[in-house]
Amino acid sequence: MKVILVAGARPNFMKIAPIWEEMKKYPDNFQPIIVHTGQHYDYEMSRIFFENLNLSQPDIYLGVGSASHAVQTAKIMVKFEKVLLRERPNLILVVGDVNSTFACALTAVKLNILAGHVEAGLRSFDRSMPEEINRLLTDAISDYLFITEESARINLLKEGRPEEKIYFVGNVMIDTLLSNLEKADRSQILSTLSLKPKDYALLTLHRPSNVDSKESFVGILNVLGELQKSIPIVYPIHPRARRRIKEFGLEKRMTKMSHFKIIEPLGYLDFLKLMKESKLVMTDSGGIQEETTVLKIPCLTLRKNTERPITVNIGTNVVVGNNPEKITKGVEGVLEDKRKKGRIPPLWDGKAAQRIVTILRKKL
Ligand code: UD1
Numbered sequence: 056m057k058v059i060l061v062a063g064a065r066p067n068f069m070k071i072a073p074i075w076e077e078m079k080k081y082p083d084n085f086q087p088i089i090v091h092t093g094q095h096y097d098y099e100m101s102r103i104f105f106e107n108l109n110l111s112q113p114d115i116y117l118g119v120g121s122a123s124h125a126v127q128t129a130k131i132m133v134k135f136e137k138v139l140l141r142e143r144p145n146l147i148l149v150v151g152d153v154n155s156t157f158a159c160a161l162t163a164v165k166l167n168i169l170a171g172h173v174e175a176g177l178r179s180f181d182r183s184m185p186e187e188i189n190r191l192l193t194d195a196i197s198d199y200l201f202i203t204e205e206s207a208r209i210n211l212l213k214e215g216r217p218e219e220k221i222y223f224v225g226n227v228m229i230d231t232l233l234s235n236l237e238k239a240d241r242s243q244i245l246s247t248l249s250l251k252p253k254d255y256a257l258l259t260l261h262r263p264s265n266v267d268s269k270e271s272f273v274g275i276l277n278v279l280g281e282l283q284k285s286i287p288i289v290y291p292i293h294p295r296a297r298r299r300i301k302e303f304g305l306e307k308r309m310t311k312m313s314h315f316k317i318i319e320p321l322g323y324l325d326f327l328k329l330m331k332e333s334k335l336v337m338t339d340s341g342g343i344q345e346e347t348t349v350l351k352i353p354c355l356t357l358r359k360n361t362e363r364p365i366t367v368n369i370g371t372n373v374v375v376g377n378n379p380e381k382i383t384k385g386v387e388g389v390l391e392d393k394r395k396k397g398r399i400p401p402l403w404d405g406k407a408a409q410r411i412v413t414i415l416r417k418k419l
Pocket of ligand 1: 064065066094095096097098100101121122152153154155185186261293294295340341
């Protein structure tokens with residue numbers, strides 16, 4: 056069975072890695088092919104992840120690069136259709152919620168090729184998020200819906216998706232995290248950045264809703280400017296946010312924050328190490344809410360909502376939005392050791408890829 060695994064942007068690579076590895080164990084059943092759309096293309100946004108994860112180089116690279124949503128989505132579709140017509144796979148698997156996810160699923164189903172969505176059913180119920188649109192559309196057309204938490208099943212059923220297409224398998228991102236913990240421990244990133252364990256906060260911030268408007272970006276920076284006086288903040292910066300800082304003329308403002316350290320985007324192992332040793336994490340990413348829950352690190356989500364409610368209900372996550380008081384209260388709470396303990400969600404045990412591959416072997 057020929058299976059195309061699609062990855063395009065940074066958060067996709069760690070999700071396809073365990074599935075590819077698992078399929079490789081059954082050469083009589085599977086011929087996995089990795090297609091990289093090239094949505095992300097910088098070394099530290101893409102190639103370093105293949106190196107860190109020992110993932111085979113993409114078999115096919117589409118090189119679409121950055122563009123507006125419409126142009127990027129369309130470019131992926133045009134190029135991916137050619138791949139599908141040539142390769143004629145039995146199934147394609149897409150992961151997550153980026154433009155590559157939806158573009159490739161749509162292209163496949165229009166050619167009557169089966170599509171599976173890994174991480175289906177998550178909903179923020181906020182349609183101003185580009186990722187929410189990608190999630191809704193991908194789930195509406197996929198034949199296999201692999202879910203990470205039970206809330207996803209409820210969402211999918213409400214949208215009229217049939218029960219028999221939904222499979223609760225756990226979380227492939229956590230498969231990758233658990234299998235790389237030891238390797239990450241050998242990372243020298245703390246000494247490189249002169250940081251002490253449990254003595255810094257880790258920040259990621261790149262969502263359009265936070266960084267694309269000057270008002271909201273500055274608002275968040277003002278709060279962080281105060282907080283960095285109590286605990287150093289490390290910020291591996293996403294290219295989108297880096298561009299906005301320049302555009303909005305915020306560089307000077309940043310240099311005044313002496314314990315606010317902006318660094319280049321990090322590879323998987325260095326980032327995992329930095330997350331694991333941090334006192335707390337502040338983020339607007341999706342996956343990091345899940346990773347901190349498993350690592351039992353307090354997480355403040357700088358968004359109005361989350362599509363991953365289990366990280367709040369049983370994990371370490373607290374959604375604080377961009378409200379200065381809530382952010383400050385959240386950080387102070389952790390510093391005073393009033394931290395949320397949290398438990399690990401069901402089936403986030405490192406075996407999600409195994410379950411997906413077992414299901415596919417039975418079904419196909
Ligand atoms: C995308 C995903 C988002 C995910 C994020 C992770 C969509 C709609 N969004 O957002 O869900 O959380 O990736 O990183 O798919 N750029 C570079 N180098 C790169 C890649 C991007 O410089 O390797 C710059 C480009 O200027 C580009 C901008 O970053 O215009 C945004 O990249 P894009 O992939 O369009 O969206 P992200 O904001 O990264």
